[in-house]
Amino acid sequence: MAKRRLTKHQQWRIEKIQQERTTRANQRDVKLQEDLLGGEFGEEQSGLITAHFGIQAEVEDNHGERYRCYLRANLPTIVTGDKVVWRAGNQQNGIITALQPRTTELCRTDSFGRIKIIAANVNLLVIVFAPVPTPYANLIDRYLIAAQYSGIRPLLLLNKLDLVNQQNEQEIIELLDIYRQLNYQVLEVSTVMPETIEQLQLLLHDCTSVFVGQSGVGKSSLINTLLPAADLRVGSLSEATNKGAHTTTTAKLFHLPSGGDLVDSPGIRDFALTHTNKEVIEQGFIEFQPYLGHCKFRNCSHQHEPGCALLKAITDGNISLKRMDSYRHILESLMIDD
Known part of the structure; x- marks a missing residue:
């Protein structure tokens, strides 16, 4: 007999009952411990x-x-x-x-679309990317939306600077220029270039930071470099060999020797934006902000409508067409109605 598949609502109900039972048991355990x-x-x-x-x-x-x-x-x-x-x-x-x-809450959504807080009082989101694997502006833009939504300052960090060559240099320059023109803070580093790591340490000083980025961009190598005793922490800080998965499910806070704190958590490898809406996505594209609310139609989709303030800003050269394409792609992928 085939196993009956549960609906999403049934799965939610089962999990809710289990959580309630766990909460009651936890309360008894705390009282017993006291x-x-x-x-x-x-x-x-x-x-x-x-x-x-x-x-x-x-x-x-x-x-x-x-x-x-x-x-x-x-x-x-x-x-x-x-x-x-x-x-x-x-x-x-x-x-x-x-x-x-709390001053800030770093959140993600679970499989049921519920918001989960995974770290508090973080004030720097370090978005790590590299020449290899190929960096995608759309993924960077998603992180920037999450940073804007959470009220956390972003730092765009190009890692593996030593891998920039004649084949990828122009593409990397153009990508970084997009964000530099928007006044985002951008830093280029490599673990084999100590002077660049010193620059990173200065930016992390007095901050509580979190590193995010796709697998293979070198987050674990950076963290191990920043934490000299990383051999004692590699299980919780590094990605498992060839799999890009953490070996722990617990977010941990470490003090950096050069100053500042680092929160490491497997729950922040990617930021699902399903808990947001069109307005949040728009606000996450900071160059859109002066034009929002100035379109001819209140429900403007910024696609083809006459009197669209964003389309005029593109024509005037005040908004990059690449960024508009990224915005539209994110809306489409989240199935947010225009």
């Missing part, structure tokens, strides 16, 4: 979430010490990068009592 600790906690203090493991999270105190802590049952979702209020126990443990306000 009882076992006998309420012997220190004074409330501030802390930083450096990793999250179900009903527990790793909290770093103001002296750099890390504690495995339980979460109070009434707390909202806690993620890596969160700033919290917590109380230390007597065995390098403790309990988190409150979540402090």
Whole structure:
């Protein structure tokens, strides 16, 4: 007998029931843990979430010490990068009592279209691409939309600079020029050129950053270079050999020796934009912003309508036709109605 396939709604219902059961079990576990600790906690203090493991999270105190802590049952979702209020126990443990306000939330959508927060208080999104594999402006544009939507500053990072040659140089120059003309910050680096890595370290200083980009662009090599003790962290920071997949599902925060923090998470390899809409996509193309709302028709699709402000901006040379083509491709791929 063929196995009956569940509808998407049935799958959602099953997952929802499982989540509710898990939540109830977690609440019982937290209460049991509090009882076992006998309420012997220190004074409330501030802390930083450096990793999250179900009903527990790793909290770093103001002296750099890390504690495995339980979460109070009434707390909202806690993620890596969160700033919290917590109380230390007597065995390098403790309990988190409150979540402090976030400045940013880095999100993605799951298979059901629900928004999942994967890191908090990130202020730099490092978009990594390379001469090989061939970089695609449309993928870069998707990351830029995600950065704009999340309120996170983007840095476009061309890695493997040493692989630029006569065959690909002109294409790379034209690609970078598109974004430089839009005043995006662009940096060219290579792990075999120490002076370029020093420039990257300066830009990462005092930032909480996340690296994103397609497999093969050298994110793991960059991270290992930035973290001298990467041999201890390669399992969580690097892509598995030949597969481009992380060996961990936990987002972790590391302090860079040169200054700044790095959040590594398998949940940010790609940014699904299915939780957005046409307006979000338009705002993500920053050169569109002066013209939005100035079309003759309120529901202008920016395709062929008379009086379209964006089409006129293309004719006037104020918007690149390549960027408009990228915008249309993203709308089409997301099946967002015009």
